[in-house]
Amino acid sequence: MHTLAKLSKSEGKTIIMVTHTIQSIDLCDKVIFMGPGGKICYCGPPSEITSYFGKKSLVEVYNELSGNVDNWNGYYLQNYFMEKQKNTQTGSTSAKNQSTAxxxxxxxxxxxxxxxxxxxxxxxxxxxxxxxxxxxFIQPIAIALLLAVVAVEDTFITYEDTRSIMFALSCSGIWIGLFNTIQEVCKERPILKREYMGNLKLWAYIVSKYVVQGVICFLQATLLVAIFLRLMKHSAEAGLYFAKPGMEIWITMILTIFASASMGLIVSSLMKNGDRAMAVAPFVLIIQLLFSGVLFELKGYAELVSKITVSRWAME
Known part of the structure; x- marks a missing residue:
């Protein structure tokens, strides 16, 4: 109780607690006495409790409330509470002005x-x-090591091997980004609702997620690509847009992880809790695999669906 009292005074915090002991009740600024059934019988400073009930000690007050809770509750409502309400109405104008301010x-x-x-x-x-x-940050490092293990020596020499390792990199980036954010919104939903009622702008919340995730995606892509290319014995001689192909792979991985993180935020906003969001994650990944255009030749409606998948554009 002494610690809570000091914390309340030094930090300027309001501390609400429920207690059945009366040893340190004088340390409280305000006390609410509740009888059986949760009926309020007193609300005020602890120094006025005994005089309010006409008793000499708090023990006698406890005994009094155990048998006459309805009478004291009625007395509180008719006298004490009504007096407080009257004072509130008298100062309603100043209260409104203060509230407006x-x-x-x-x-x-x-x-x-x-x-x-x-x-x-x-x-x-x-x-x-x-x-x-x-x-x-362990994820991209571990994935880079695994990709380096399964990659053949002439990975960037033949088309098929290059295509396979690029597909593996794309799938890894999709998983990393999706895992980063798929529980972000749903786990904060109760907090978000309360803050929204307190004038929080939703776009500010969304932008904050994208900014932080953008930094994380940048670092993860850098680790993944840097370690993977460092472990490869051979690399492509030149890229399509940059002299160093590693730059193209790096930029593609940043965009892939970031796009997947955005997809994870959408899924998370649609789910009620994190468990449901994680249950949907495999289904989202399967869609990315099937409509990537790498495993199967897509035609008709399948090709249209593939145009809105991250995996398709990561491979393009």
Whole structure:
């Protein structure tokens, strides 16, 4: 109780607690006495409790409430509460003015500032979650090592081998991006609802997700491509747009992971909880595999569907 009292005073916080002990009740600023059934019998400073009930000690107050809770509840409603309500009505004008001032002050918080606060908070949440942070960056490293193991020596010499390893890289990027965000929105839904009621701009929330995920995608793609190309004995001599083909692979992986992260945010916003979102993840991945245009020759409606898949454009 002493610790809570110090915290309340030093940090300027309001602490609400439920207790059945009376030893340190004098440390509270306000006490609410509730009888059986949750009926309020008193609300005020602890120093006035005994005089309010006409008793000498809090023990006698407890005994009194155990048998006359309805009478004291009625007394509270008719006298104490009504007096408080009357005082509130008397100062209604000033209260309204104060409320308006607070409301205007809240509205003065710009959307850009909200976005910056959300970005900083999101970065802090990820940084403090060391287990998740390690998993985010161990994934691309492990995948790069596995791809280097299965890749043949002439991977970038023959078309078929190059196509296969590029498809494996694309699928890896899709999985990494999808895993990054598929639970982001649904796990924060209760918090998002409360903050939205407090004048949070939805676009600021969405932009904060994209900014932070963009940084993460950049780092993951860099690790994945750098380690994979470093372990390969042979690489392509030149790219289509850059002198170094590694630059094209790197940019493609950044875009692939980022697009997949965006897809994960959409799925997460449609699901009610993280478990359901993870259950949908395999289905999303299967769609990316089937309509990539690599495993099967797509025609008609299948080709149209493939044009909205990340895997198709990653391979293109």
């Amino acid at each position: 607070i409301e205007k002050k809240g509205r003065q918080v710009s959307s850009v500032k909200q976005c910056l606060v959300l970005i900083a908070r999101y970065f802090e949440l990820i940084w403090n979650d060391k287990q998740r942070l390690m998993l985010l």
